[in-house]
Amino acid sequence: MVHREGILVSTDGWVNTAAMGADVDEDLIRFRIFRPSDTAYNLKEKKEFTFSLTDDPMLFYKAALTGHNTQEPELEEDELIDEDGLYYPKKATRVYFCRVISTEDISIKDTYGSAEILTVEARILRHTGEADFIGRENPLVDIMVHLTRYIISDDDKKEAIEGYVKSILEKEDSPTAEKIAQWMEERR
Ligand SMILES: Cc1cc2nc3c(=O)[nH]c(=O)nc-3n(C[C@H](O)[C@H](O)[C@H](O)COP(=O)(O)O)c2cc1C
Known part of the structure; x- marks a missing residue:
């Protein structure tokens, strides 16, 4: 499996x-x-x-x-x-x-x-199809998993998620990273 x-x-x-x-x-x-x-x-x-x-x-x-x-x-x-x-x-x-x-x-x-x-x-x-794929080893995919739990989190958890997401986004420069940053900004 x-x-x-x-x-x-x-x-x-x-x-x-x-x-x-x-x-x-x-x-x-x-x-x-x-x-x-x-x-x-x-x-x-x-x-x-x-x-x-x-x-x-x-x-x-x-x-x-x-x-x-x-x-x-x-x-x-x-x-x-x-x-x-x-x-x-x-x-x-x-x-x-x-x-x-x-x-x-x-x-x-x-x-x-x-x-x-x-x-x-x-x-x-x-x-x-047999071509390459990505999963949670990709930092953007990983932060998106956390963000799907963001809305139902209490304030402490939200803060922890925000900190983690920001630490990843600082190192990323792509259209997806920009979208994620915008998504989080709109929900803070
Ligand atoms: C990489 C990744 C994996 C996910 N895996 C699950 C999962 O196994 N189960 C789940 O309920 N949501 C998972 N999610 C969150 C859902 O994609 C998200 O809640 C989505 O909005 C559900 O959409 P729906 O209401 O159309 O079903 C995952 C998100 C990401 C980014």
């Missing part, structure tokens, strides 16, 4: 894109989705979805930090490929086509307090 960070595209009337971590086995893939989440809602309604790896940090930005719990699209139509009603990002370097086998609602306690989670187990029907 390997852990991967990627982009989950689900549909149920509208197309929803979210950054997710996944445990990937030979032909099984598992997710833990914090609720409320558009992805969690969609996967209960429509079983087919895609999970894509990518080497593009901007794709993680759009999937993780825009459009959460709204019907605003994270990606524009021309940034997605439509394969018989299943969508994946054009910038994907590997795409897993999956079907949900089972889901379970669980409650956990973590450092942010208690959380409602949907666990999802899905079958990998097929996959395409």
Whole structure:
């Protein structure tokens, strides 16, 4: 089993894109989705979805930090490929086509307090593409994981996240780094 960070595209009337971590086995893939989440809602309604790896940090930005719990699209139509009603990002370097086998609602306690989670187990029907991809070893991807917890954090945690994010952004100079800085500025 390997852990991967990627982009989950689900549909149920509208197309929803979210950054997710996944445990990937030979032909099984598992997710833990914090609720409320558009992805969690969609996967209960429509079983087919895609999970894509990518080497593009901007794709993680759009999937993780825009459009959460709204019907605003994270990606524009021309940034997605439509394969018989299943969508994946054009910038994907590997795409897993999956079907949900089972889901379970669980409650956990973590450092942010208690959380409602949907666990999802899905079958990998097929996959395409073998090119390079990035994950949390990329500092921008890593700070985005922390920022998705920023809004639900108390003041102390917010301060800690801000400090960490700033220390990374000081060393980065890219359009994605700029977007992240702007995102944080707007929420302080
Ligand atoms: C690299 C990365 C990995 C993430 N992994 C998860 C995850 O495993 N589970 C989760 O619930 N959220 C995860 N997130 C946060 C979601 O992407 C974020 O909350 C998103 O807005 C959820 O969108 P949705 O409401 O469309 O489902 C991750 C974010 C990043 C940047």
